[in-house]
Amino acid sequence: MADQTDCQDCQLRCRPLFVPMTADEVAFMRRFKSGEAVVPIGAEVMSQGQKSPVLQTVLSGMAVRTVLLEDGRRQVISFVFPGDLIGLHSGLMGEARHGVTAVTEMTLCSFPRGKIWDLFTNQPARAYDLTWIAAVEENFLGETVATLGQRDAIERVAWALVRVWRRLVALGMERDGAVPFPFRQQDLADALGLSVVHTNRRIVALRQAGLANITGRRLLMHDHARLSAIAHLDMEKDEVRPIL
Amino acid sequence: MADQTDCQDCQLRCRPLFVPMTADEVAFMRRFKSGEAVVPIGAEVMSQGQKSPVLQTVLSGMAVRTVLLEDGRRQVISFVFPGDLIGLHSGLMGEARHGVTAVTEMTLCSFPRGKIWDLFTNQPARAYDLTWIAAVEENFLGETVATLGQRDAIERVAWALVRVWRRLVALGMERDGAVPFPFRQQDLADALGLSVVHTNRRIVALRQAGLANITGRRLLMHDHARLSAIAHLDMEKDEVRPIL
DNA sequence: ACCGCGCATTAACCTGTGATAACCAGGTAA
DNA sequence: TTACCTGGTTATCACAGGTTAATGCGCGGT
Numbered sequence: 001m002a003d004q005t006d007c008q009d010c011q012l013r014c015r016p017l018f019v020p021m022t023a024d025e026v027a028f029m030r031r032f033k034s035g036e037a038v039v040p041i042g043a044e045v046m047s048q049g050q051k052s053p054v055l056q057t058v059l060s061g062m063a064v065r066t067v068l069l070e071d072g073r074r075q076v077i078s079f080v081f082p083g084d085l086i087g088l089h090s091g092l093m094g095e096a097r098h099g100v101t102a103v104t105e106m107t108l109c110s111f112p113r114g115k116i117w118d119l120f121t122n123q124p125a126r127a128y129d130l131t132w133i134a135a136v137e138e139n140f141l142g143e144t145v146a147t148l149g150q151r152d153a154i155e156r157v158a159w160a161l162v163r164v165w166r167r168l169v170a171l172g173m174e175r176d177g178a179v180p181f182p183f184r185q186q187d188l189a190d191a192l193g194l195s196v197v198h199t200n201r202r203i204v205a206l207r208q209a210g211l212a213n214i215t216g217r218r219l220l221m222h223d224h225a226r227l228s229a230i231a232h233l234d235m236e237k238d239e240v241r242p243i244l
Numbered sequence: 245m246a247d248q249t250d251c252q253d254c255q256l257r258c259r260p261l262f263v264p265m266t267a268d269e270v271a272f273m274r275r276f277k278s279g280e281a282v283v284p285i286g287a288e289v290m291s292q293g294q295k296s297p298v299l300q301t302v303l304s305g306m307a308v309r310t311v312l313l314e315d316g317r318r319q320v321i322s323f324v325f326p327g328d329l330i331g332l333h334s335g336l337m338g339e340a341r342h343g344v345t346a347v348t349e350m351t352l353c354s355f356p357r358g359k360i361w362d363l364f365t366n367q368p369a370r371a372y373d374l375t376w377i378a379a380v381e382e383n384f385l386g387e388t389v390a391t392l393g394q395r396d397a398i399e400r401v402a403w404a405l406v407r408v409w410r411r412l413v414a415l416g417m418e419r420d421g422a423v424p425f426p427f428r429q430q431d432l433a434d435a436l437g438l439s440v441v442h443t444n445r446r447i448v449a450l451r452q453a454g455l456a457n458i459t460g461r462r463l464l465m466h467d468h469a470r471l472s473a474i475a476h477l478d479m480e481k482d483e484v485r486p487i488l
Numbered sequence: 489a490c491c492g493c494g495c496a497t498t499a500a501c502c503t504g505t506g507a508t509a510a511c512c513a514g515g516t517a518a
Numbered sequence: 519t520t521a522c523c524t525g526g527t528t529a530t531c532a533c534a535g536g537t538t539a540a541t542g543c544g545c546g547g548t
Contacts, residue, residue, distance in 0.1 A: 069390065069476065075389060077386045092372075092375060094483070117372070131375040139341050143311070143341070145319060145388050145392060146319035148389060148437060149319045149437030150313055195537075196495095196496090232313065428526090439506050441528090444527060445528085447526095448526095
């Protein structure tokens with residue numbers, strides 16, 4: 001395991017996006033961590049309807065959280081980025097109600113499910129953070145519901161692009177006005193409740209308006225302010241959040 | 245405060261819908277509880293954008309959780325029923341991103357925000373439950389996103405009615421094949437991302453098909469199985485959940 | 489250098505839902 | 519009794535977005 005990241009040296013958790021950990025917490029996480037997993041592009045990190053034996057924090061790579069419907073359609077619940085936690089639901093409740101599929105190769109930091117109780121009894125601060133993470137996620141889903149329920153197509157697409165952009169910028173992944181964008185237009189469409197065709201129409205419109213552009217697996221942001229205005233997202237600084 | 249419910253005698257938490265509490269937990273909750281609040285019909289339990297000094301469990305009555313958009317439109321994020329927790333977000337993170345408005349008179353069991361930390365340090369089992377509650381809620385919002393993103397109007401309406409029905413039945417509120425339904429069609433429409441007019445068209449269709457009927461602030465369920473099929477909800481037993 | 493395949497893009501056509509508006513039923517205030 | 523208000527119902531018409539299908543294009547494989 002010489003190639004694994006020691007929590008002590010973990011670059012990810014030091015990003016300003018995340019709440020800093022105390023030395024004590026880092027020490028606990030090192031004991032809590034059971035290993036790392038590498039997931040190839042396109043593979044399922046977690047399958048809908050199954051129990052997951054682990055809780056995982058994304059160290060690198062991206063994924064989509066999806067619900068598969070009986071009739072074959074799917075809904076992308078959310079995009080998954082480095083720092084996000086996977087498996088909390090299935091960890092606490094029974095089986096997972098959604099699946100997680102990697103859209104790039106990913107490395108995951110694994111924590112055994114059996115030790116969660118240990119975390120609650122011995123590390124109240126970490127338990128608090130875990131709840132906080134769940135609350136952040138719930139909050140975000142609330143915004144998603146509002147977007148799908150009330151916004152029209154251009155607004156939805158703009159919203160998704162700005163959300164992805166801001167998150168990756170906060171992670172320090174921006175280079176020359178662009179961030180990685182490994183998602184397909186089909187993923188975007190499934191996330192926004194639109195058809196691929198119409199999603200494409202709207203993306204083209206944004207491109208022609210000179211606001212943003214998706215090309216070569218990258219998202220180029222030309223006018224963050226105007227796009228945010230279309231998305232009805234204010235320009236406030238994103239809040240920090242805990243990381244496991 | 246002679247008219248307040250003692251946690252010891254609380255009928256609500258004894259419903260089979262909820263995970264039973266140990267005597268020790270009940271004792272803690274009695275100390276944790278700071279009082280009760282009665283909210284009149286139509287009043288705001290919590291306002292969007294404000295800090296809430298308390299965490300509250302609904303003892304009786306119902307509400308809608310809503311997000312107000314700049315342009316005056318609103319999205320109903322979810323309906324709130326007895327046993328639900330209000331204020332977790334604003335309790336952990338800063339201010340609330342959504343508001344809660346009573347659609348009937350409500351009684352709420354209040355817990356001071358300042359004691360949350362106490363809960364995490366001294367009652368790990370209760371802290372675990374709190375996280376569990378957050379996860380259940382998040383899970384439900386995921387289902388909501390899938391519904392708004394992928395379902396058409398009839399399916400959405402059916403979904404909402406079945407969800408409300410099952411929850412109230414689990415709470416023992418069913419009488420003669422009907423449960424209280426204090427929400428307006430406008431609330432339903434705002435929850436499902438439909439116009440009131442179209443929501444009404446679909447409700448009428450369900451009524452004429454003899455599946456369900458909303459009348460006199462009550463929901464009559466005539467064919468739970470068929471309505472569930474339309475809503476793409478399977479007939480499995482609802483899981484239990486913790487209550488604070 | 490050519491083939492094949494997954495994605496993006498465009499076009500033509502169709503439909504579910506929204507917007508508007510008018511009307512109705514029941515509750516309540518005077 | 520009347521007037522008024524809230525919430526539900528119905529009809530008409532327009533359009534955002536869905537559906538289908540054909541075309542283009544870049545890239546890895548042979």
